[in-house]
């Protein structure tokens with residue numbers, strides 16, 4: 240576990256007082272958060288998380304196994320539209336439940352918790368960028384859900400790193416869920432899906448695009464292509480979790 244050092248129980252009167260006034264319990268099991276901050280996991284739940292371990296695939300940010308320079312999925316999917324990719328967790332267990340809670344059970348608090356965990360995972364490998372841009376939802380989907388989960392993760396990363404958040408990217412086309420389509424349908428589904436509000440903002444800027452999960456990377460590719468066409472010098476992508484077979 241890379242973050243064992245974080246799991247120290249703090250003690251003292253201030254923390255005892257905080258516990259009286261703030262809802263400090265672990266949102267999963269009701270235990271005491273390992274760092275005594277509100278809406279944080281207890282040590283037991285934290286240890287269930289599966290942080291991705293190096294070496295990482297440079298094309299998708301997932302884990303590399305074997306002797307190849309890129310993962311199996313990137314070999315199949317070919318060159319990406321971005322300059323580097325980062326991911327924090329395996330799409331499994333507790334993390335999968337938290338993402339599900341946020342996205343489908345409409346619990347943004349689970350999203351803020353995941354955002355804080357991403358910040359820990361990225362502490363020593365955050366790329367040098369000018370702006371963080373969440374992958375946007377189409378406005379109809381935004382209205383249905385009430386929030387954009389990627390925006391929550393992007394916001395927490397922005398607050399934790401001081402890198403400004405930018406909302407220059409817009410989803411102008413209502414796309415079907417990629418998972419329900421075949422390979423060809425996926426490509427046409429995302430064609431023209433994104434546009435830019437004001438491209439002058441992005442000229443010669445390095446950008447980090449943030450999304451929740453990468454499966455094939457087609458959505459992020461379409462978003463990255465749009466940002467690059469608007470003049471961005473570098474585009475990196477970050478996903479909370481990388482769905483990998485191996």
Ligand SMILES: [Zn+2]
Pocket residue numbers: 265266267268269270280281282283284285
């Ligand atoms: Zn717990």
Ligand SMILES: [Zn+2]
Pocket residue numbers: 296297298299300301309310311312313
């Ligand atoms: Zn890969």
